[in-house]
Amino acid sequence: GELYDEVCRLANALASLGVAKGDRVAVYMGMVPELPAALLACARLGAPHVVVFGGFSADALADRIDDAGAKVIITCDGAWRGGSVVPLKEMVDDAVSRTPSVEHVLVVRRTGATVPMTAGRDVWYDEIVRDQRADCPAVPCDAEDLLFLLHTSGTTAKPKGIVHTCGGYLVGAATSHSMVFDLHETEDVYWCTADIGWVTGHSYVVYGPLANGATSVLYEGAPQYPDRDRFWEIVERYGVTTLYTAPTSIRTFMKWGDEHLAKHDLSSLRLLGTVGEPINPEAWMWYRDVVGGGRCPVVDTWWQTETGGLMIAPLPGVTTTKPGSATIPLPGIAADVVDEKGESVPLGQGGYLVITRPWPSMLRGIYGDDDRFVETYWRRFSLPDEGRWVYFAGDGAKRDLDGYYWLLGRVDDVMNVSGHRISTLEVESALVDHPSVAEAAVIGRADAQTGQAIAAFVTLRGDREGDAALIDELREHVAAKIGKIARPASIVFTPELPKTRSGKIMRRLLRDISESRKLGDVTTLANESVVHEIAERAKNTPRPEG
Known part of the structure; x- marks a missing residue:
């Protein structure tokens, strides 16, 4: 078929650029047919793909290329969005100027935009693909060979490169897609x-x-x-x-x-x-x-980048549904809700969502960081000496009296904004990168439209006064550093942030302020008077959206 021919031609083109089994290929494109073809061509060569969402900034793209050590990047001259052109090639040029691992950039003509092409590095997709053979034998891969890396936000500023492998991932994706x-x-x-x-x-x-x-x-x-x-x-x-x-x-x-x-x-x-x-x-x-x-x-459906496929979801025609509940784990998935000690909580109560048995499409690691892999997902509730490994999803959940799961959102410092996971620390780092900002604290506040919205509290350097123009400037600065999806929905300027006597920022209080809740105990704060000042400022600060 057409897709098979296109995949084979692209795989041969990538091979002609020196891509071989094990080489990482970054992909930064709009939603065009060449995008799934790119993933399948990489898989055909045994070359792990590293897809980066086209809404991310050049900085975010560079971070992910660097982490993966990508050899080639496939992109478009631009992408269409809301009648405008997203300048993908421009972003790639910026990112590649800081990523020495990239040897070639393959560019799809999508919008017809005039873009600079660097001789010896940049290649037009159509010119190199069209004359390739429409047959490319698949490179043999082990079930546990790396299929792709996909970066997801964590509780540190550096995104995690989640490792998925050839065999189990496809079993999980295909089976769950067919069933659900x-x-x-x-x-x-x-x-x-x-x-x-x-x-x-x-x-x-x-x-x-x-x-x-x-x-x-x-x-x-x-x-x-x-x-x-x-x-x-x-x-x-x-x-x-x-x-x-x-x-x-x-x-x-x-x-x-x-x-x-x-x-x-x-x-x-x-x-x-x-x-x-x-x-x-x-x-x-x-x-x-x-x-x-x-x-x-x-x-x-409930699942994660890390799980690779659906974990908790109803089977249509089989599972009785309840509005707002992901219902029960799929066949073969062993989930539980536990307390702080890792013990199952009774039905009707909430706690931490965990997975207690392996599943085919589970992540195999964090690329280049085994310690972080263990620390993030396994250390909290596992008992290695007893051979008991428990995956901690980072989400809160409760089970009702029928055993149905109700997801409560993240329990760590990762926000879920319109289904996109964004690290609070990532946004804080972007804000502090601005020359006017001395310190920043970011929380996710409840939002009826996006699930959570990003709320930032910022202290400024020197005598700089905060105003509407600076709010706009900071929002755009975050957009440039991470992407538009990470722009704070609200920014409150404050002379100080509420901190414990040991210097820890009290994000719970900032969340209470953002959601106009009654403030709890502030006696542990070193500067408790500042809380009421922040609350007053927050009340009088407009919330630009978008």
Whole structure:
């Protein structure tokens, strides 16, 4: 087929540039057909791919290229988003100027933008791919050979390069996709709206659906362009039967109004899915009743970059669903909710979500950092001397009296903003990088639209006064350092941050302030008077969104 031919030609092109088994290839593209082809071409060569979300900045891209030691990067001249061009090649040029491992840049002509091409390094995709043979024997790989790295935010400023391998990952992605989405290969038109830059795109746009022979929709662009009915126009045009999207998007569609759906025939839909963050019951009901016409099962799925595939989700037609609950673990997945001591809590109570037995698509490590791998995921609840290894997901959860799981969000310093995991420390580091900022504290505050919103508290250097112009400047500075998804929704300037007598910032109090809660005990603070001043400032600070 066409995809096979394209994958083989691209694999041969990469081989002609010196890519061999074990070489890492970075991918920084818009949602174009060449993107899944790039992943599959790398897999065919045994060359691990390192996809970086196209919304990330040049700095974030450079960090990930450096961590992986990527030899080649595949990109586009630009990507379309909301009627505008995202300058991907410009970002790549900036990043590659700081990443000596990169030998070649392969550029897809997408927008027709004029971009500089560095002789000897940059190559046009079409010029090198079109004359290659449409056959490329797959390089033999062991089941435990590295398939890809995908970086995810952690509790430190440095993102973690999550390691997934060839055999188990594909077993997990393909099996869970088939089970949870009840795929009928010759009848279904499946649309996962996630960007391939995230793990959802890896597992449920590329690997799982293609392994199962699915017919999929791939969309580059924004849900509101050229109008707010864009998604529903696509569903009607292509007869989409399965829609898998994020709660943030669902809440946005609710806010925009039912009239945008009413313009279109959505009767082809038979199954709806949600991913990326817990969904509130109101949004779940609207999704089922308005989008699905009351006839479509909703599969609310919990999993992570680290798990590689779905872990807790209903099986349509089998599992009785409850609005807002991911229901129960999939067959073969052993989950539990434990207390601080690692002991199971009774039904009806909450605690820490853990996985107690191995599963095929589990992460195999953090690239180049075995100690961090053990510390982050295994040390807290495992008992190695007893041969008991317990995976700590970093999420809080409760089980109701029926044993159904209700996700409560992150318990560490990682925020979940519109389904994107962003480290508080990463944003703090970006803020402190600005010459006007002396110190910064960042928390995720509850937000009805995005699940969490980024709230920043900033102290300034010297006599610098904070104003609306500086708020805008700092937000754009964070966007340049990390990406627009990490821009703080609110910034409060304060002479001091609330700290314990040992110097630890009291983020709990900042979260209380951000969510307008009654402030708790402040007697442990070295500067308790500052809390009320911050609360007053926060009340009077506008919250720019977007």
